[in-house]
Amino acid sequence: MTAETTRLASLVASARYVLWDLDGPICRLFAGYPAHQIAGELVRMIDELGMGALLTEQERASDDPHVALRGVHERHRGSDLGLALEEWLTRRELDVVPKARPTPYADPLIRTWSSLGAKFAITTNNAAVAAAAYIESRGLTDCFPYVYGRTPNLDLMKPNPHCLEEAIKAMGAVPSGTLMIGDAATDLEAARQAGVAFLGYARNESKERFLRDAGAEVVVRSLEQVLEVLRSPS
Template sequence: MTSDTTQTGAVTPSTEGLRELLAPVRYVLWDLDGPICRLFAGHPANGVARALVKEIERLGLDELLSEEERFDPDPQAVLLLIDQRHADSAPIARLEQWLTEQELTAVPRALPTPYADPLIRTWSALGARFAITTNNSARAAAAYMESRQLTGCFPHIYGRTEDLARMKPHPHCLSRALESLGAHPSQALMLGDAGTDYQAARKLGVPFLGYARNRRKLGLLTAAGVDPSHIVGSLEDVLKALKGTP
């Protein structure tokens, strides 16, 4: 959820290898923030994280965070730390709802990932069925899909709930998506930009395609164990593979 716009440049798997990965895919599980859009492009995540810390202070829970953790630029990471260290679920539910409202505020200024919209429409037209499996709020994901007139492509959206322990890398949202789609893992593909996406997919035996828009994302994916041949730096590569163009 942090910002880093340095391009990867060299992340270009072979077209043939990409086509082999995509050939059996009938169902695609999409992460939202990354492969589909930059959700916090106009409502920066680091500012949301700072505001979340203030909300935590108002609830008297700030002693649960170290000085370094108070400046974590990822609001989801901050929320998870509080959840892991505080037994009472009531304030966690309030903080989760607060973050959901921030994500909804971010939607109108979110930026679509380059080639995401045409890739979604093309893949759908070719018969693939989709679900969103995200650690963001399902409400925010649905609002973004509506803003891009893509609601019909995503009848199944699974996101963060008040039970934060079920966020990825827990495979809960992926499992629900597979069940709703009636999909066997071998016919599905998880398209994500984080190690947690890969870990959740791996637990269910779902093949994975990583999207790394910059060197930092590439490094995080490879550090998580993703095969570099299963990482793209641009969704244009996926679109070309689907269309059969070089």
């Protein structure tokens, strides 16, 4: 057993409560409608409303629609524009749910781990209604009684630990027995601030390098690795 596998086994063994990011560890939410297309639509909408000057060039070029959304919010807090854009993105996220692609091994891992007594919540920067709709489409609603996502107050998006702390409170969990599974540096930072352990999921080498550079100590390239740990005799 490698040192990394030993650390993974230790994380899994100590996790009574697991907080899951949605887009990445559970599914590729934008598999059927790429996120960069939605990000481009959002920027065009901001331009058409005459508010394009609110965005930096980096925000305009990002493949992540959350980047432009957050940019508008930071420079125009509490505005009707910010609320309208957040509602628009929520509708788009709901639209893509039917074409979302399950992350390999996510469904069997969720069912297996849940059957062994782990308690789950979703803590995502996507809209909670979209997360709940995806989970329902996979028949996993019973595994996720708690779903926390983006609110109109975009200050509360990860890396803010708000959604993690809300989930921990609702589950009656303790941070020392809680694990966050995420695929972004914002997930890692939120986990640190909430005082919970972190397991990185990276579907390719560049994402793994990004997570490790951010300080993630344990990163898996496939959820099959976690499933194998659960199925191994202790």
